[in-house]
Amino acid sequence: MRYSSSVFATAATLAAAPLLASARPIQNRAAASANVALVFQFANVLEQLETTFYQQGIAKFQAADFQAAGFSSATIPTQILTTIQGDEAAHDTFIQQALTANGVTPLTCTFNFDSGLTDVATMAATARVVEYVGVAAYSGAANLLDVPNFLDAAASILTVEARHQSLLNILSGTGSAIPSPFDVGYTPQEVLSIAGGFITGPCDLGLNATNPLAVTNTGAISPGDLLTVSATGVSGTDNLFCNIIVGGANASVNLPLAQCNVPAGTNGPVSLWITSDANPIPNDVVARATIPTIAGPAIFFVDSQPDALSQLVRSTGVSTTNGTSATDNNSAPPTAPPTTAPQSIAALAALQTSKKTVTEQCAADSECQQGCCGFSSGKCAGPDVAQSNGSGGCGQGNTSPNCDVATLLGFSDCVAGVVQGNLQDPDVQQAAAFAAQLDNLPFTPSK
Numbered sequence: 173m174r175y176s177s178s179v180f181a182t183a184a185t186l187a188a189a190p191l192l193a194s195a196r197p198i199q200n201r202a203a204a205s206a207n208v209a210l211v212f213q214f215a216n217v218l219e220q221l222e223t224t225f226y227q228q229g230i231a232k233f234q235a236a237d238f239q240a241a242g243f244s245s246a247t248i249p250t251q252i253l254t255t256i257q258g259d260e261a262a263h264d265t266f267i268q269q270a271l272t273a274n275g276v277t278p279l280t281c282t283f284n285f286d287s288g289l290t291d292v293a294t295m296a297a298t299a300r301v302v303e304y305v306g307v308a309a310y311s312g313a314a315n316l317l318d319v320p321n322f323l324d325a326a327a328s329i330l331t332v333e334a335r336h337q338s339l340l341n342i343l344s345g346t347g348s349a350i351p352s353p354f355d356v357g358y359t360p361q362e363v364l365s366i367a368g369g370f371i372t373g374p375c376d377l378g379l380n381a382t383n384p385l386a387v388t389n390t391g392a393i394s395p396g397d398l399l400t401v402s403a404t405g406v407s408g409t410d411n412l413f414c415n416i417i418v419g420g421a422n423a424s425v426n427l428p429l430a431q432c433n434v435p436a437g438t439n440g441p442v443s444l445w446i447t448s449d450a451n452p453i454p455n456d457v458v459a460r461a462t463i464p465t466i467a468g469p470a471i472f473f474v475d476s477q478p479d480a481l482s483q484l485v486r487s488t489g490v491s492t493t494n495g496t497s498a499t500d501n502n503s504a505p506p507t508a509p510p511t512t513a514p515q516s517i518a519a520l521a522a523l524q525t526s527k528k529t530v531t532e533q534c535a536a537d538s539e540c541q542q543g544c545c546g547f548s549s550g551k552c553a554g555p556d557v558a559q560s561n562g563s564g565g566c567g568q569g570n571t572s573p574n575c576d577v578a579t580l581l582g583f584s585d586c587v588a589g590v591v592q593g594n595l596q597d598p599d600v601q602q603a604a605a606f607a608a609q610l611d612n613l614p615f616t617p618s619k
């Protein structure tokens with residue numbers, strides 16, 4: 173079997189964010205309503221979360237890790253992430269002072285970011301979600317802030333979180349900096365549903381999070397793709413509906429869960445809820461809070477219109493030739509540094525189209541579009557076979573582990589031979605992910 177280099181990123185689905193501040197001290201004890209106290213307390217938790225996330229991420233990764241994730245220069249992401257971390261710490265300090273000045277004891281939480289900091293690609297994807305949720309949290313809380321100078325303070329933070337979001341869209345390498353003229357707000361309960369996955373310590377906000385929802389598609393998500401989900405209490409698809417909300421929409425696109433396909437033309441962040449009702453849910457935090465939902469929101473990105481700027485900053489092994497990228501398939505797609513993956517998947521796929529497709533009979537890897545002729549089956553095979561030797565792996569007619577797929581993909585550092593012990597090896601997974609993209613197949617990583 174075959175393979176090689178660089179970081180394999182799974183789409184990060186957890187995240188978090190904030191609610192308020194300005195550089196001016198805020199003291200308005202008499203006027204501070206219960207809602208305002210809640211919003212500030214909530215903002216405090218989310219700013220702590222963000223600050224801790226960036227501190228740990230910046231401490232963990234070195235320049236080489238950023239380069240391995242496809243960044244053209246490690247300076248670009250480290251400079252931006254360090255600036256963001258400084259902003260979040262300033263927000264955190266400001267909000268704690270505001271709480272204290274108004275007679276509220278700030279909560280202190282503990283966090284676990286193991287799942288969001290496995291590698292640079294995962295960190296970048298997680299940060300992108302975190303900042304999106306930050307924007308959604310501040311905008312969704314505006315209606316709760318009935319005291320003008322608190323509202324001003326919140327707005328002064330919101331604009332900065334939105335700048336962070338744009339930069340993280342760019343650092344994805346596949347996103348649009350400003351994908352939509354409008355954002356979608358979340359209720360505090362919805363924000364907590366997403367952020368709660370990172371909160372481990374006892375910091376009771378007195379809020380019940382909505383039922384967390386995970387999108388279980390692997391790899392990039394494109395317009396037209398069928399979404400699959402996981403949530404407590406959700407099994408099967410009978411009598412369940414998915415509700416897709418994008419910025420600017422008045423209400424959700426409501427679809428039977430079994431036909432939950434991403435609408436054509438979608439680009440940017442997408443919020444998803446599950447309901448038991450065929451009526452759309454409103455894109456309005458006040459109205460939505462009164463409507464029963466079964467789970468959600470989940471947030472994911474559809475990168476169908478990548479900015480040239482994103483592609484300049486970070487190579488994700490995707491065609492960049494004319495601005496209409498061939499991939500819209502991921503918020504955190506498999507990433508290969510240009511030094512080891514000189515050809516884009518689109519270019520490779522074009523070269524391979526005359527070859528045999530999956531399940532056609534073959535005698536050698538070189539006969540198959542995706543470079544894998546099943547060792548046991550003698551049929552062209554996809555990523556499942558490429559990443560597993562259980563069914564014999566690839567390499568029909570040649571018992572020696574080989575680098576056929578790696579060579580096809582233009583990698584120079586092939587790890588020849590998938591064995592049971594390295595099925596989860598990032599290099600192996602990376603190669604299988606590329607094989608999947610090459611053949612436009614969904615990619616399921618080895619468990």
Ligand SMILES: *[C@@H]1O[C@H](CO)[C@@H](O)[C@H](O)[C@H]1NC(C)=O
Binds near residue numbers: 378379380
């Ligand atoms: C949270 O849910 C529990 C159990 O349903 C309920 O008793 C409690 O009142 C809820 N708390 C809030 C703040 O809604």
Ligand SMILES: *[C@@H]1O[C@H](CO)[C@@H](O)[C@H](O)[C@H]1NC(C)=O
Binds near residue numbers: 422423454459
């Ligand atoms: C927007 O949705 C609300 C319900 O949430 C509805 O009353 C209103 O008519 C909708 N507006 C438009 C323009 O569709």
Ligand SMILES: *[C@@H]1O[C@H](CO)[C@@H](O)[C@H](O)[C@H]1NC(C)=O
Binds near residue numbers: 491493518
């Ligand atoms: C641009 O890219 C798209 C998608 O890969 C392709 O269909 C189109 O032919 C390309 N146009 C040019 C001028 O290369």
Ligand SMILES: *[C@@H]1O[C@H](CO)[C@@H](O)[C@H](O)[C@H]1NC(C)=O
Binds near residue numbers: 561565571589592
């Ligand atoms: C993969 O499986 C085939 C058939 O069972 C075996 O001959 C081959 O040595 C295996 N390759 C590796 C790298 O384990």
Ligand SMILES: *[C@@H]1O[C@H](CO)[C@@H](O)[C@H](O)[C@H]1NC(C)=O
Binds near residue numbers: 397498612
């Ligand atoms: C994205 O992946 C899906 C399968 O998951 C595939 O049907 C679709 O064609 C892919 N889109 C592109 C642009 O490669």
